[in-house]
Amino acid sequence: MINIKNLKVSVEEKEILKGINLQIPEGEIHAIMGRNGSGKSTLANTLAGNEKFEVTNGSIHMNAADITEMSPENRSLNGIFVCFQYPVAIPGVSMAYFLRSAINAHLKNQGKEEMDALEFLNQSKEILKKLTLDDSFLKRSINDGFSGGEKKKSEIFQLLSLNPKFAILDETDSGLDIDALKIVADGVKEFNGKKNSTLIITHYERLLEYINPDVVHVMIDGKIVKSGDMELARQVEEKGYSWLAK
Amino acid sequence: MNEIKNNSYNQFKKLGYPTKRLENWKFSNSNHLKKYNTIISDSDIDIKEYLKTKNTLCFVNGSFIKESLENCDFKNEILISNTMDIKEQDIMKMSENFNNEALFNLGIAKFNEGIFIEFKKGNKTHIAINIVNIYDKKSENMFAPTFNIFKLNKKNNVSICEEDVNHGFDSFNLRINKFICDDDSILNHGSIYQDSTQSNLLRYNYYKANTNTIINIDSFNYESSFNKDFIEIDLDKSGAEAIVNALNLTKNDEHTDNNILINHKSEHCNSSQNVRNILQNKSTSVFNGKVVVFDGAQKTDSNQSNKNLLLSKEATAHSNPQLEIYADDVQCGHGSTTGALDKNSIFYFQSRGINKEDATQILVKAFAHAVIKTFSDENIKNNAQDHIDKWMNE
Secondary structure (H helix, E strand, O other), X not given: OEEEEEEEEEXXXXXXXXXXXXXXXXXXXXXXXXXXXXXXXXXXXXXXXXXXXXXXXXXXXXXXXXXXXXXXXXXXXOOEEEEOOOOOOEEEEEHHHHHHHHHHHHHHHOOOXXXXXXXXXXXXXXXXXXXXXXXXXXXXXXXXXXXXXXXXXXHHHHHHHHOOOEEEEEOOOOOOOHHHHHHHHXXXXXXXXXXOEEEEEEOOOHHHHHHOOOEEEEEEOOEEEEEEOHHHHHHHHXXXXXXXXX | OHHHHHHHHHHHHHHOOOOOOOHHHOOOOOHHHOOOOEOOOOOOOOOHHHHOOOOEEEEEOOEEOHHHHHHOHHHHHEEEEXXXXXXXXXXXXXXXXXXXXXXXXXXXXXXXXXXEEEEOOOOOOEEEEEEEEEEEEOOOOEEEEEEEEEEEXXXXXXXXXXXXXXXXXXXXXXXXXXXXXXXXXXXXXXXEEOOOOOOEEEXXXXXXXXXXXXXXXXXXXXOOOEEEEEEEEEEOOOOXXXXXXEEEEEOOOOEEEEEEEEEEOOOOOEXXXXXXXXXXXXXXXXXXXXXXXOXXXXXXXEEEEEEEEEOOOOOXXXXXXXXXXXXXXXXXXXXXXXXXXXXXXHHHHHOOOOOHHHHHHHHHHHHHHHHHOOOOOHHHHHHHHHHHHHHHHO
16 A cells, blocks of 8 residues: 655655665554654655655555645645644534545546535544544634644545545644543554554554554664554553663 | 815815825825826726626726616615715714715715615615726826715615726726615625726725614725725614625735724624735735724624635735724724744645645635625625635636
């Protein structure tokens, strides 16, 4: 599904990712753990196509397609979705208008008919219920005045509504209480149950305990230094990262 | 009136055309207005088309068309006379600031025929009037000054929506209005301006608000070569409230200019200004907004906001929000922002599959909608919503 080869990325001429190699097959859940500043969010933004993050070397393939130079919207239309760590607030644009525009952009790209307002409303209500969000959520401006938990749930709401092939969750677990964490974890499990692939970026192993990823990677200073199973996540939780940096 | 006109002309001669040395004209050029010196009163334009909309009063080249009154349901609810015949000094009295404006004086000196409308005492039913200002410009360099006065008596509830229609050559349209609002009255004054004849519009609107008066001012301008708007509101008595909402869309070399002065002269008065400009190409905008809270105007609540969205690197917005406060128990806020669309917001849309062009359209409309939703006049609200797409895609 996703094949990242020797990926090097700079931000304002400072190299952050220093040669990432990562393959995520269809249906698998991978997790990347790492300290603050290790390059995890840079990887998420690079996969989303944020132009602030300059790819200086390497490639990103999704199935057979080279998406390294692809525009953000075309990446999305090809099935990539990032749950952002700090999603931007956009006053004046309702969640409903935004999300329906996004869904219809995807449907149009697939040569399908646009989703009408009623169908959109019914689909949205079902997903919102699972995330314990009120229907009035649709009328609110995108992330404007949202609590930390609401922002994370908003990202999961969009994920489940767009149902991409490959999702990257950038610290979606941070700032969530235990109930919200379980709701988000259930959302991710539901998403992945549809044979999609997932990359979870996190500091902590508590979300991973709910989701049980297939592979856990540890990133230090822009490189993946170790890969393993859930046991690796537990070791990191217990011992920190220092022992892996040596 | 002739004495007033003579005095105004002398004042104009003394002051001369405004220069960039004056605060209110710092970013506006008046030189190009000098050539407009031909006053044309006669016109053979057929106004029937405009009278299809009920309750419409027509002005052609600044002169009132009496025939238009026949199609008005409210004709028995008003007293109408010629501004030239006003004898009462108080009604004629304008703001000192306007009296120091050269072109205001030129307008008073040169207007031919305006109207004084007084809404009858004791009428509490809502009266909605459309005013269509038709400019029939048969020759070049036409100058069309108008001077109208509207008096609302106690508890009158009036909506006035002004629209301009330009035919023929470019011109200099100078419009002066005074609104006197007695206790507990409500005035909604809206204006829509669009012109493809490269004409120049200069407006002086002066509002006097008494006890518990509510004044809503809505303004929507798009496609205007030169559009300069002076608004002065005196909140004279306790409980008066003024709300000014303006949305200006400019492109090419267009210039739009809002000069707003709100005088809080009494306690417990509220005011708000919400002016947004969206600029394309080499267009320019000016916001001179000022709130003065006089000594003793305690419990004033005032807010002033100007936001400018630049859709081109060559567009320029000048913003000058000011507060002058001489009372100590007041709540006043003001703010101004100028900038391009937020790249992070566009990226967020793109990351969900919405292309840059569509994202831009949605964000610009959201920016405009923040003003449109505050318009009290449904006609202006609908007009603005209808035109924003067209304006962006032209």
